[in-house]
Amino acid sequence: xxxxxxxxxxxxxxxxxxxxxxxxxxxxxxxxxxxxxxxxxxxxxxxxxxxxxxxxxxxxxxxxxxxxxxxxxxxxxxxxxxxxxxxxxxxxxxxxxxxxxxxxxxxxxxxxxxxxxxxxxxxxxxxxxxxxxxxxxxxxxxxxxxxxxxxxxxxxxxxxxxxxxxxxxxxxxxxxxxxxxxxxxxxxxxxxxxxxxxxxxxxxxxxxxxxxxxxxxxxxxxxxxxxxxxxxxxxxxxxxxxxxxxxxxxxxxxxxxxxxxxxxxxxxxxxxxxxxxxxxxxxxxxxxxxxxxxxxxxxxxxxxxxxxxxxxxxxxxxxxxxxxxxxxxxxxxxxxxxxxxxxxxxxxxxxxxxxxxxxxxxxxxxxxxxxxxxxxxxxxxxxxxxxxxxxxxxxxxxxxxxxxxxxxxxxxxxxxxxxxxxxxxxxxxxxxxxxxxxxxxxxxxxxxxxxxxxxxxxxxxxxxxxxxxxxxxxxxxxxxxxxxxxxxxxxxxxxxxxxxxxxxxxxxxxxxxxxxxxxxxxxxxxxxxxxxxxxxxxxxxxxxxxxxxxxxxxxxxxxxxxxxxxxxxxxxxxxxxxxxxxxxxxxxxxxxxxxxxxxxxxxxxxxxxxx
Numbered sequence: 001x002x003x004x005x006x007x008x009x010x011x012x013x014x015x016x017x018x019x020x021x022x023x024x025x026x027x028x029x030x031x032x033x034x035x036x037x038x039x040x041x042x043x044x045x046x047x048x049x050x051x052x053x054x055x056x057x058x059x060x061x062x063x064x065x066x067x068x069x070x071x072x073x074x075x076x077x078x079x080x081x082x083x084x085x086x087x088x089x090x091x092x093x094x095x096x097x098x099x100x101x102x103x104x105x106x107x108x109x110x111x112x113x114x115x116x117x118x119x120x121x122x123x124x125x126x127x128x129x130x131x132x133x134x135x136x137x138x139x140x141x142x143x144x145x146x147x148x149x150x151x152x153x154x155x156x157x158x159x160x161x162x163x164x165x166x167x168x169x170x171x172x173x174x175x176x177x178x179x180x181x182x183x184x185x186x187x188x189x190x191x192x193x194x195x196x197x198x199x200x201x202x203x204x205x206x207x208x209x210x211x212x213x214x215x216x217x218x219x220x221x222x223x224x225x226x227x228x229x230x231x232x233x234x235x236x237x238x239x240x241x242x243x244x245x246x247x248x249x250x251x252x253x254x255x256x257x258x259x260x261x262x263x264x265x266x267x268x269x270x271x272x273x274x275x276x277x278x279x280x281x282x283x284x285x286x287x288x289x290x291x292x293x294x295x296x297x298x299x300x301x302x303x304x305x306x307x308x309x310x311x312x313x314x315x316x317x318x319x320x321x322x323x324x325x326x327x328x329x330x331x332x333x334x335x336x337x338x339x340x341x342x343x344x345x346x347x348x349x350x351x352x353x354x355x356x357x358x359x360x361x362x363x364x365x366x367x368x369x370x371x372x373x374x375x376x377x378x379x380x381x382x383x384x385x386x387x388x389x390x391x392x393x394x395x396x397x398x399x400x401x402x403x404x405x406x407x408x409x410x411x412x413x414x415x416x417x418x419x420x421x422x423x424x425x426x427x428x429x430x431x432x433x434x435x436x437x438x439x440x441x442x443x444x445x446x447x448x449x450x451x452x453x454x455x456x457x458x459x460x461x462x463x464x465x466x467x468x469x470x471x472x473x474x475x476x477x478x479x480x481x482x483x484x485x486x487x488x489x490x491x492x493x494x495x496x497x498x499x500x501x502x503x504x505x506x507x508x509x510x511x512x513x514x515x516x517x518x519x520x521x522x523x524x525x526x527x528x529x530x531x532x533x534x535x536x537x538x539x540x541x542x543x544x545x546x547x548x549x550x551x552x553x554x555x556x557x558x559x560x561x562x563x564x565x566x567x568x569x570x571x572x573x574x575x576x577x578x579x580x581x582x583x584x585x586x587x588x589x590x591x592x593x594x595x596x597x598x599x600x601x602x603x604x605x606x607x608x609x610x611x
Contacts, residue, residue: 006530018351035411052079052122056208056232057153061167061198063244064332067600069163070199070285071235076134076549077155078102079213081146082117091117094144101136102126110473117573126287126573151214153232155289161282162374165308166240166274166408166469168197169285169538178550180350186210196306198238198469199285201407204471205481208235229557234476241273241471241484244558245582248598250278253575259565262541262572263310265452266579269546269557272456272465275583276404276558281305311411314445315561318532319374319568321395321440321544323458325383326371328394330498331450332386337367337501347435353381354435357531371505373514376391376439383438388429391437392418395444397492398457403450405466405489415445419501441533451544451559458526459546459554462492506545515543517573520581522591523547529568541565543572546578551589556583 002184034512056070076377078098095110102125112202116123134149141147155170170192173181181187186209193207193546194200211232252265285307307313329335345361347354354364356376362369372377383391403417418435419429436442446454449467457464466487473586506526509515515527530542541564546557558576565571581588581595588595 022448026134029447038418041090041462047519052124052150052213053191054213054229054232055152055154056148056157056210057234058170058208058244059206059208059235059473059476060237061443062237063242063247063323065244067244068158069240069242069244070155070167073156075127075152075593076129076131076137076537077150077152078123078125078137079122079148079150080113080116081122082119083247090386094140097140097144098125098137098147100141100489101133105499111437115465127152130178151375153208153234155285157191160284160286162251162601163242163277164282164285164566165279165306165310166197166242166277167285167542168199169195169283169288170199170601171195171288184263195288197408198526200240200409202470202473206235206238214476214516220242220589236473236475236481239471241268241275242277243275244600245597246276246579247278248600249573249582250276250600251282252598253560253578254278254280254589257562257571257575259562259564261309262561262565263313263448264575264579265310265448265556266556266558267452267456267458267467268467269456269463269465269554272467273471273484273486274467275556277305277310277469277578278545279309279311285566286343288426292568308410309561309563310410310448310549311406311408312410312447313416313561313563315542316532316534317378317440317451317571318449318530318540318542320439320454320528320530320544321444321446322374322379322438323380323454323506323528324394324398324400325386325391325438325543326502327398327492327494327498328391329379329382329386330501331394331494332390334385334387335367335382338585340364340366341370341378341381343375343453345377346381347377349380349431352432354432355372362454367501368505370510371502371528372508372516374509379438380435384431388419388434388437391434392420394492396488398454398465399490400444400446400450404453406449407468407470411449414447414450415443417442417444420450425478426543431578437579440530448559451542451561452557455544455546456557457492457560458499458506459548459557461499462494464489466490510545514569515545515573516546517569517578518543518546518580519586520577520588520590520595522593523549523580523584524551525577525580526575529573531566531568534564538564539566543568543570545573545580547584549584549591555587556580 007416060068061070062068071337091113096115099109112123173191176499194203198596209537211230213229233347246266256260261280263280268275272382343356343362343365345356345359362373363377395416403411403412403413424428453464466489468484470484475481503526506528510518510525510527514529526547527545533538534540541562543560546554548554558579560575561570562571582597
């Protein structure tokens, strides 16, 4: 007989392995039951619970005078709960009956119902249904069990395209949005979220907490019963710094301009708060939340003008740049303000003759007259004396070539034109470059936002605030989540005498110079016209200005650009006047001056109404 006894060493090894396996089993059990219990319980709950989300109302958006610019209104969605229609003929009849009021394709609707019935899972057949369809659907709901209507909140912009480039719009999530938010329980694949403007920048604050219908399903996903319906929590309300009347004046002015294209930016020089922000062409953000039936009759494939001229449009500044050139001239000390130069209507630079906009010339011109009448010849001569490098230095001090810092995406920097840029490229700088630089032509580019910041800095003594458009954010429980405060970005250091002379010149522009169209009774207006040459077509029209009342600190500074408007004096200055009048309506009323103001879109003026 053969001895097959196992050695003691092998038995010990087997016992060790058995103990190790038992310990691993216990550790795994502890992990499942104690450490990861909550996680696995959540997964299990998800396996037997489905949710049909009901979108919460997004936070409302108000102007500074509490006019609702974006709000929510009830929206109806049609849901089908399977398990009631048992036969194909029943489903066919139901699909045909629903297709008519919905204006939907019968075959597609039928396929969706069949799919839901085969999987025994509820399906959303239609959303954003207008009230006129609801009566017909309510009747069909009684005829076809399983059809139900749920109420959701739908984004609504009561004034349509009003302030659209600042407010932005919302839209359905795409794959990129879902990849970024797939772990956020407050979003589903059919959620809507901010796609542009402050709707996008403040998505977290505006997004409420969705409600929903909670359904119990079995292990195969089949519907057992409806568990409960949970109420939503609205998003936080945003109160803007925008003055609704000033904004209406800006938009109305651009719409009525010769081209209907351009931008208006108005700032409070004391804080950097944005009072008006208009870009034309604009778009109606309601277009992005329309249902299929509501889009009938709209042009297919229409491209909406989302380009934000105020932030993304870079243009030669023309004569509004003479404010910067003036700072360089006066600070250099090389040109006494009282010194006069003769303007015959042109300047002979030797190799080329540079013209003044006034063909007959301005005659003998000193600094104040040169700025007041925007005499190109004065700035050709004085600009050379000051030096191109010096002008470039002050262009950078006035933050050209930098973004403003506003909380909106894709802002352009414009372009600083000067000798240092050419030197960096190992290229030459010519006398003609200096002459073009002095009057805001050549390669200099500026955005309307930068132009507004420039004139605001003149109004407040050189301070550049970070522009902001949100004053405060208030949660649905009444608690304040944010209160914005002014933030200084930089400051232009000029002598008091320089500021005084520039302001005197800008006041003269409006009183007796090129900007007389901006005069306002009861207010002191300081402005500068600009007509920028454009190689692609007609000249662009600029006007920048700020206003004071009773010698108090200025409450508004505005920049107006009218694309291809040709003349700043006639195309841009009247728009600036209307915006300033609207913004200062309370101060003007105190002086018994009651100019007729602009209207919000879709409103009518009552007899005797004023701003």
